[in-house]
Amino acid sequence: MSRVSDLVTDAVTPPSSPASPSRAEPSPAAPASPAAPAAASAPRRRPTRAAILFAGLAVTLVGVMLLAACSGQLPISPGEVWNSLLRGLGVDVPAAAVPTTDAALWSIRFPRIMMAVVIGAALAAAGTLMQAVFANPLAEPGVVGVSSGAALGAAASIVFGWAFLGEWTIAVAAFAAGLVTTLFVYLSSRSGGKTEVVTLVLTGIAVNAFAGAALALLMFLGDAGSREQIVFWQLGSLNGSRWQQFAVVAPLVVAGLVVAFLLARTLDLFSLGERGARHLGVNVEGVRIVVVVVVAVLVCAAVAFAGIIAFVGLVVPHLMRMIIGPVHRGLLAASVLGGAVLLLAADLVARTAVPMADLPIGLLTSLIGGPFFFWLLRRTRRRAGGWA
């Protein structure tokens, strides 16, 4: 934009007014010279802020990854982590002093770290997409029933003891049920080829309520063991993450993110409203369908293995938008990084805060995310009169 501001201060020739040649003030042009220098410098602030933010997020991400690798029941020094990393990559480095170091890192901590990164990125990106495409700051994947549907699928497979896919059954059931629920909510709130946002949210509320009741019924039907399993699944945890899971989740998340970034510039236009976007050539409903599918895939992939992790998709996009503004190419990238950092940090706290115990991470994100979101709301209201 900076070159535009240069052009503006050059004062482009205004259109002539053939009808009123005798007027003293014939042009609609603004001289506006006193304000021009200030305006010209203003748009430059965002790129600088963005650079600082991206650098900060990248450094933080690497830092937290390293910290997470070092922390745990078996403390490992950063140097040992580095050596183990090199050994794993086939570089000839002397063996670790403690023999279990490699096993602790490569079969427990590294997969868990990588799962936290991709799941955090997926949840935050999904939240950004939802908010963008419905031009609504409250849109969150949970609204369209992704989480409750997935929870229902997981609970059903636990209670009925489904095992047709072995140990993957719960994850697959959660993924499928989440996807189906999302598509049901979306398609049933469409009418005459259009989706009304309020209808979508209300449909989501109805479906979420139904799914909640069905979940309660399943817990009632199940025995104590499955009840406990359902409760803990719902609370969310990255405990027990393995490379095989990462190998399933990562490609889904990467595919979803690629589509998201391809759509980023179009997403900006949604902030003009449906008609405004359409007038600029956007197939509003077409883009929405693609985005809803992408969101469902991203969130279901995350939820299937980690359970329900709330607020990441709601808070991270808001926070990033406050820092670098709403332009979606930057916002998506920042949200991906921010979501990864947030979930990784939350998981680190979850497994180290209480010795010998793994706190449910979904509990943690809601515990911190809820009050934080409240603060964010108050602050935004004060500064810009709210989002609406």
Add this chain to the structure above:
Amino acid sequence: MTAQASASGALPVTDAGPDPALASTLAPALAAQGVGVVIDGATLLDGVDFDARPGEVHALIGPNGAGKSTLLGVLAGDRPAASGSVQVEGRPIGSWRLRELARTRAVLLQQHDVFFPFTVGEVVAMGRAPWRGTSAEDDDERLIAAALVQTDVAHLLGRTVPSLSGGERARVALARVLAQAAPTLLLDEPTAALDLRHQEDVLRIARARSRSGDTVVVVLHDLNLAAAYADRITLLAGGRVVASGSPDAVLTGERISEVYGQPVEVIPHPRTGAPLILPLR
């Protein structure tokens, strides 16, 4: 005096003579025949014929609920007509791809809100979206800068749109629509939120665009603005066309009094001769 020129009168495009390329541009940029719109049993439009040609400012006027915005929505392709047909540059509007349509016509709505805190510069740049990936992208910066200056929002460049006043937001929306550089402009009450000077600005811009060969359809409530700037006026009431033609022909005291339910007198402006509509008070 151009305000009263007939559509085939003093327009620059006709001065070029029989050049076939220019003559073909005189075909209606937008045309509608027998358009009807019914929603929930209410007839919003009924058998409306309409056309707008390159080089003219065509004003749509009428009392509240006359169907002006509905007609504009049909012409913009936002809502389908239950009956009748609409053509854009001679082709049925339904056969246009959205992106092509966006390069052909730009629409200014009454609603100018921007949902997230985009800056003025970012919003105006959105007007260039239909041209992404074409050679017209080279003009982006020039057109954006020109639109910012024309609408007098250049000094707001770095401000976020939600922090602006209603009138400023309306001008930013207009700047975005102008930056779109489409040869047909559909403007729905572009002067509603604006002060005196910026109202005149908007219509001066509309007229300048029409004089360079573009087509402008503008919904107006201010009959004097319509009288001063429109080449043609279509008066709607109850979803039907009551009258259509030059301002002098349409804006008669008797007709306006009857359609609006408010007695008026129409006198020629002492200097320009344009009709002046004054409510009887």
